[in-house]
Amino acid sequence: MIPISYYLVVSAILFVTGAIGVLLRRNALIMLMCLELMLNAVNLSFMAYARMLNDMGGHVFVFLSITVAAAEAAVGLAIILSIYRTRETVDVDYLSLMRH
């Protein structure tokens, strides 16, 4: 039996990887995908803890979390689409109208 802590470490690695991606990448679509990576990492944590605690509440959390992530992805893509329509680019560095 693989210790639960191994799963938690994998989850932490994926979470941090996604966070680095959100902070460093400048392409809007890739930033969105890094966000999804972070949420997936959290789901793995929930599953691991659920197994450790013998409690299926963790599975329900993952169910809800997947739904929220899907809703967020839809809205995020809609926003990216509306930006692309006016600007022909998804490079976040061009979103600087408000920088003083």
Added chain:
Amino acid sequence: MEAFLFWLFSIVGVACGAMVIWNRNPMGSAVYLVTTMLCLAGLYALLSGAFVAALQVLIYAGAVMVLILFVIMMLNVRQEVVPREGSLPAWIIAGVLGLIVVVNLAVLFRHGDSPTVAEDFGSIEGVGAQLFATYVLPFELISVLLLIAVIGAVVLAKRRAP
């Protein structure tokens, strides 16, 4: 056997996760992300989460990623010939900081053996029993959330009348 599967899914998952943030082209990142999600589904199955593993494949890899790929192809983002964003020192610093965070977290994850769970742990019936009994209010609230997302997707993405 279980150990082999764990290491396979973990290493492939982490490697593909790193490629998601490293790859220059959104299309490539999307494919790597799908692979990561499939590896995670494998890990969920190893954790006796059969239903959630199926959900992961069906909804996450199957619906959400397909949606993202649609939008990528619709926006026709070409292969970027410019180097990836962020200077190399920035990536190195980020990598080191990330490593420090992971190690600090890992130290805290001190757990012994996990208990043996029932035969039907992670089954649809089990999740359903919890979802519609204890967690019925979050379930209802999520329906409002999905409605909001639908409104947003329609309102923001539709073509404006000239």
Added chain:
Amino acid sequence: MDGTALLHGTGALLPQLTVVITGLVILTLDLFLTSQSRYVNEAVGIVGLLLAFVLTVLQTGEPRPVFMNMAVVDNLGVFFNATFLLIALLMVLMSASYVRREAISSGEYYALILFATTGFMFVASAADLVMVFLAIETLSIATYILAGLHQQEQRSQEAAFKYFILGSFSSAIFLYGIATIYGALGNTNLLNLAQTLSQTAASPLTLVGLGMLIVGLSFKAAVVPFHMWAPDVYDGAPTAVTAFMTAGPKAAAFAAFLRVFLQGFATPELAQHWVPIFAVLAILTMLLGNLVAITQQSIKRMLAYSSIAHAGYALVALVTLDALGAASILYYLVAYTLMSLGAFTVLTVVAHRGEHHYAFTDYAGLASTNPMLAAVMTLFMFALAGFPPTAGFAGKFYVFGAAVQSGHYALALIGMLTSVVSIVYYARVVMMMYMREANGARAIAQVSPTTVTLLGLTALGTLYLGIFPGSVFRLAERSVQFLF
């Protein structure tokens, strides 16, 4: 869960349900409305919100958990729900002319405002971390969309995107905190937490989870150093939506702080860890919010930074761990709502169509062209700066008084010093209105009846809360009594 429990729970959550149904009705009616049927959306919204308000007030009493301990109905929830419904009502009044002027699709706009309000109300009634997360996500996603509704404006799209990315980033951190707490403590229920904590010691893992919860919620409340998104997002969003964002999500974040930390993780051994963190966050927020506001050239951006600073003032009262502090947070949120919504209404009037008049110089000579507007704006500026006899003064008095009474003298001192500093940028608006010549080329702003009503209500509210603070403050105290 059997039938009677389900009915009982639904009855307990009738206010939220009413708001959701009102939103659905507006969405459906929008299919049949033409541009001739003016103000039907607003009318339906106001009726629904008033009904929900009445239902909320009827709920005062002993704390009652419903829906298998997922939600709880108590006086704290009643006070917060009443505040959120007030915000929504004022928003409907503000948006009536704004939405038509800026050509925003009004059915979806009001539906989103109402659904966001539902999210606020579920945060205030949450008894489990899962509900807190879902309610925050509901209100956040609705607000991301609202920020981007001004589709002709590129700034609005930028604001929506920045808000979305950083908001989702913080939600992921918050969710990771919930997972860690779940793993460390075995359950996520805030009501049972005291019992759980007495059986299991507070492991380092619990503290890490708490830290992540703090980071996640601090993003939502735009607390320094997690405020980076707020100035650009507040600046780019349509002004009515900015007003909504400074009032609603901020108050909801504080509701989450109160539920999670003052009701949930309130044991002394845990509190000794998170109280210093909040103290430092409050200091940073008050300092940065006020100091950067001085340098702004745009009044909208200045109000954005001022909103950050006011969150800092309210945060001061969180570290007191007593009823006086908690009640003063509640009072401050109501006071700030009135002042902020009033000020932003004036902004919408002066800005005209297309939203291009936000420089300080656009307010030059407003006292001669539109004296009533200038007078109301002066009231709001003085209130935000904390002059008596306005609500702003009473709010700061209670907050800093609570800090002093519990021994946090440094916090109170920094708060008062930064309040004095804030007079600089609020006074600049007043001076511009009264002591400069109007550049006469611009037409005098048209002020619609709904806007006049709104300005009257907020101005009267600001004065009333300043002159007679006791009534509302006593309500706030009764709402938090059961926590201590």
